[in-house]
Amino acid sequence: MSLLTLLLAALACGAPLASAAPLTLDADAPATANWAGTCFPALDFQKPLVMPSDNRNWWCDPSTEYAFVGFSYEVTACQSREQLNKEFSDIRHNFHSRYVRLYGACDNDGFYDDIVDAAWNNDLGVHALVWFGFNGDDVWMTRRDTLFASLHANPLAKFVTRGVQFGSEPLFDNVLPHAQLAQQVLLAKQNLSSLNIPVTVSELAYGYQERGGAQDVLDAVDFINIHMLPFFSQEASTANASWPLVMDDLQWFIDHGEGKKMYLDENGWPSVTSSGVQPNSPDAVADIKNERDYFMLLDKHCEDFKPVVGGGVGWFAHIYSDYMEPGYGIYDVDGEKKIWFNPRTHC
Numbered sequence: 001m002s003l004l005t006l007l008l009a010a011l012a013c014g015a016p017l018a019s020a021a022p023l024t025l026d027a028d029a030p031a032t033a034n035w036a037g038t039c040f041p042a043l044d045f046q047k048p049l050v051m052p053s054d055n056r057n058w059w060c061d062p063s064t065e066y067a068f069v070g071f072s073y074e075v076t077a078c079q080s081r082e083q084l085n086k087e088f089s090d091i092r093h094n095f096h097s098r099y100v101r102l103y104g105a106c107d108n109d110g111f112y113d114d115i116v117d118a119a120w121n122n123d124l125g126v127h128a129l130v131w132f133g134f135n136g137d138d139v140w141m142t143r144r145d146t147l148f149a150s151l152h153a154n155p156l157a158k159f160v161t162r163g164v165q166f167g168s169e170p171l172f173d174n175v176l177p178h179a180q181l182a183q184q185v186l187l188a189k190q191n192l193s194s195l196n197i198p199v200t201v202s203e204l205a206y207g208y209q210e211r212g213g214a215q216d217v218l219d220a221v222d223f224i225n226i227h228m229l230p231f232f233s234q235e236a237s238t239a240n241a242s243w244p245l246v247m248d249d250l251q252w253f254i255d256h257g258e259g260k261k262m263y264l265d266e267n268g269w270p271s272v273t274s275s276g277v278q279p280n281s282p283d284a285v286a287d288i289k290n291e292r293d294y295f296m297l298l299d300k301h302c303e304d305f306k307p308v309v310g311g312g313v314g315w316f317a318h319i320y321s322d323y324m325e326p327g328y329g330i331y332d333v334d335g336e337k338k339i340w341f342n343p344r345t346h347c
């Protein structure tokens with residue numbers, strides 16, 4: 001089909017996502033009912049000549065988003081627009097990412113517009129974040145309002161923002177009683193409904209479990225962003241031995257998540273310990289080999305993630321670089337790659 005035909009088909013097509021035909025990442029597959037036979041942010045995505053009027057038929061089917069989907073990316077450094085574009089380009093083109101999941105916060109005016117610019121330039125979707133931080137203050141409310149205002153004001157934002165997360169670990173950190181957190185999720189969904197942007201919470205299984213399951217929060221979220229950090233388990237030893245720990249937490253979300261789409265968004269194994277990164281097991285090993293082994297383990301289990309309820313489990317690597325969080329980076333602070341990292345994006 002020619003591009004023009006595809007665009008005409010796109011203009012005629014106003015079907016909501018739920019009724020779209022299943023999509024595939026295979027570039028040679030026949031075009032589907034989707035707006036141009038490709039979808040955002042598939043690895044074969046082609047920018048349209050004319051943007052659709054809304055994002056209802058824009059996103060890839062969630063069932064194509066299992067295996068490796070991208071990086072957790074901390075923005076506390078308030079990266080310049082140039083640096084964001086450079087690193088997002090690396091993330092997309094050298095690692096075949098489809099998403100970045102934001103972590104931390106930059107409170108500079110217009111910063112989320114820079115994220116949108118870099119994401120759009122590099123065909124990356126964004127899991128945006130309302131960051132609570134660790135000070136127990138109310139600054140998260142301003143961050144929420146600023147982000148929502150930007151999502152409404154920037155016409156490109158709804159085409160790159162795959163979801164808004166509340167995080168990180170608001171239940172584990174007890175920043176809000178779970179009923180209030182659930183209420184925040186519902187209010188956010190209401191605010192963003194005209195933009196068709198879903199809302200989630202970025203949280204550990206243990207964060208829910210220690211709040212009595214917080215089923216009201218799981219009921220409220222549109223999809224589930226899971227923190228998978230088996231290094232901190234009381235049973236942790238090596239990354240290679242951590243699959244049962246991953247499965248334990250994942251099974252909890254399968255049992256309580258009502259079949260919603262799941263991502264492992266804060267997901268990794270540290271190469272060093274630090275004041276904030278201390279194991280709860282005397283046998284837990286933090287080194288570069290185990291950091292690499294953990295991602296290789298997830299990659300090896302691609303076929304196990306693919307059939308999980310909700311359209312399979314997609315995983316992010318936490319985190320892009322050690323300049324963001326010591327020990328978790330794929331890159332060290334000098335920008336040298338610490339580990340070989342080339343996980344599968346489908347299987």
Ligand SMILES: *[C@@H]1O[C@H](CO)[C@@H](O)[C@H](O)[C@H]1NC(C)=O
Binds near residue numbers: 148149
């Ligand atoms: C969404 O939130 C922003 C920031 O608080 C506010 O300015 C805007 O009026 C809200 N829009 C809707 C539709 O609720």
Ligand SMILES: *[C@@H]1O[C@H](CO)[C@@H](O)[C@H](O)[C@H]1NC(C)=O
Binds near residue numbers: 240289
């Ligand atoms: C972990 O397993 C992989 C193969 O599955 C192996 O290559 C690697 O050396 C193992 N790591 C350790 C620390 O033994």
